[in-house]
Amino acid sequence: PNIEKIEVNSYGKVRRAKLFYLRGLTGKAARIKSKRI
DSSP states (O other): OHHHHHHHHHHHHHHHHHHHHHHHHHHHHHHHHHHHO
């Protein structure tokens, strides 16, 4: 059960990092678009 817990925890961390990474990309794209306009 211990190993399973660690796996779930790391998976959640990766998922969260992906969300933040995608959010950062969209934020940069939005900034570039607003600059062009």
